[in-house]
Amino acid sequence: MGAGRSCWHTWVQGIRMARVPHGPWRDLYPWRHYSSQLARSGVAAARLDHARWIATAASPSASAKTLYQHQTDCIEQSLTAFGQHDRVAVSMPTGSGKTVVFSHLLARLPAPTPSQHKVLVLAHRTELLAQAKRQIEAHNPNLRVDIEGGHAHADVDAADVIVASVPTLGRPSSVRLSRFDPAEFKLIIIDEAHHAAASTYKRILHHFFDENRSNPYDVKLWGCSATLQRHDGLGLDDVFDTIAYSVSLETLLDEGFLAPVRGMKVDVDLKLDQVRIRKGEYDPAELSRLVNTNAQNELVVEQWRRYCQNERRSTLVFGVDIRHVLDLQEQFKSGGVQAESITSLTPNAERKRILQAFSDGEFPVLLNCTVLTEGTDLPCVDALIMARPTRSHTLFVQMLGRGLRLHPDKKDCLVIDVANTFASNSLSSRMATLMGLKFTAEDDGAAHAHAIAPLSV
Known part of the structure; x- marks a missing residue:
């Protein structure tokens, strides 16, 4: 040698930027686009229609001025997509600031009811938990952010945002998931969303969503990844409804x-x-x-x-x-x-x-x-x-x-x-x-x- x-x-x-699931994205990500199903519980009556959803999305905070254009675009298009879909994914390259994006998004997303304001962030590695907590606290100093994983136990009642370990919550023998009342959560965020088809993730999602994809609590799901595909053949179409936004690596390289x-x-x-x-x-x-x-x-x-x-x-x-x-x-x-x-x-x-x-x-x-x-x-x-x-x-x-x-x-x-x-x-x-x-x-x-x-x- x-x-x-x-x-x-x-x-x-x-390739150039592709922001909505059309054209080549339909070929690259052959996901079925489901219509959102109305919940059968009393919460369904309070569900916002599309126009009202967009109108009630909170205005950008002062910290949003520090966002780059692609980050702002991702947040706005995610909020728009939530008017029609419950489960939204975005594709952003490594280094594009995905954690910064969802740190702002969780504050912008309106709560379906006054008591349903909590956010659950799911990650599969210890490093991701700590990074997410730091970023969310930096951009949302008024929110209490706790970690749930291993020896760390979040105060589910007091916390506004809980950053949780998927291996901790999603393993079959775990009883810790039962502490999370779906009626109190407005949003679930999955970091590195290409893992979302795994059984541990699905076990957690079934706690908030019915297995037939109905959404009795009007919880929204948002996932981000640099690579929204899996090499093991497991599909993500059973997890997400649509890709709301994507930006290419080449575009971000061009923009410096x-x-x-x-x-x-x-x-x-x-x-x-x-x-x-x-x-x-x-x-x-x-x-x-x-x-x-x-x-x-x-x-x-x-x-x-x-x-x-x-x-x-x-x-x-x-x-x-x-x-x-x-x-x-x-x-x-x-x-x-x-x-x-x-x-x-x-x-x-x-x-x-x-x-x-x-x-x-x-x-x-x-x-x-x-x-x-x-x-x-x-x-x-x-x-x-x-x-x-x-x-x-x-x-x-x-x-x-x-x-x-x-x-x-x-x-x-x-x-x-x-x-x-x-x-x-x-x-x-x-x-x-x-x-x-x-x-x-x-x-x-x-x-x-x-x-x-x-x-x-």
Whole structure:
């Protein structure tokens, strides 16, 4: 395999903004559009019709002046959609400010009745719970925000907003969900909504909505995700009625809201066609055996030394599994490079320490497998190394998103593919449709006005 042959690619514009579920979005997200069903309880009589709903939506608060245009558009179109639908989803890229959006949305949404003003925010990871709580409190200082999850027990009666752990509320043996009276909640928010088809989420939603999708309490459901699709084939059409808003990654890159991206592909001889496919993705055990070799791990470190050591501040590396991450970490350390790793086995306190030290620039390389693909804000990351291939568009977008946030010391983000990730199952050829991006050979780059010039090599 050797050092591999470096072949530079540039990133150019793809699809434009699509804000309502028409055209290509109907093809990309083949969801059925259900008409909202009127509730059979006494609350139904108080349900607002479409025109009255729009008229009674609270006016933007003073803090809304800090919102970017796409965030304002998302909030307004979500409120409009709620006049016709109970369950609304939006698609926004990583780094676009989804938490900021729903922190403002929950205050703008009118309560169906005076006693039905509470909001439940659902997230599946500890980091997401804390981040959501901080953002909601920052934009809504008059609201009480509690966390429900693990050893944290919210005061359901006193809290205005409860940020809850899905594993805590949604597991079959949990009795904590019974403390939540649906008649007191106006809105349920699902962060990383592509997970919403999982059984734990559905168990929670069935507590507020009947299984036949009736809505006796007039509760609204709003979900946001950078990737409103699942690689395991489970559909989201049973969860959401419509996509109210979407904005492409390319649009936010053009507007300068996200960090520019440079892409580099290192040609390697990986026999990915020999790896078994399970539920649309490479089998983890077989994939690990293929990529977790001395030669491949040496190549990862070699490419980091060549393109990142003197040019990049913070590099995030994605591995296949825990063994792969630990072996890669040892490869970096044996070469005198200070590198840390986070896996599912890393204790929360240690994880927090590592992330803070990485953000502070105390070491240059952080390795992980599947842990840092969601819910972790690391604006300092200015280089990504894809040491694992994937057939999942969702996973690829999530990995890429870790490097898109802006940072004062960051001019762009370099993405180095050392595992044929860009070529996996023709992934790169479908990037324009899925992400607003595609790859073009270097000598074609001059033909594209939005191309980012490759680094000198």
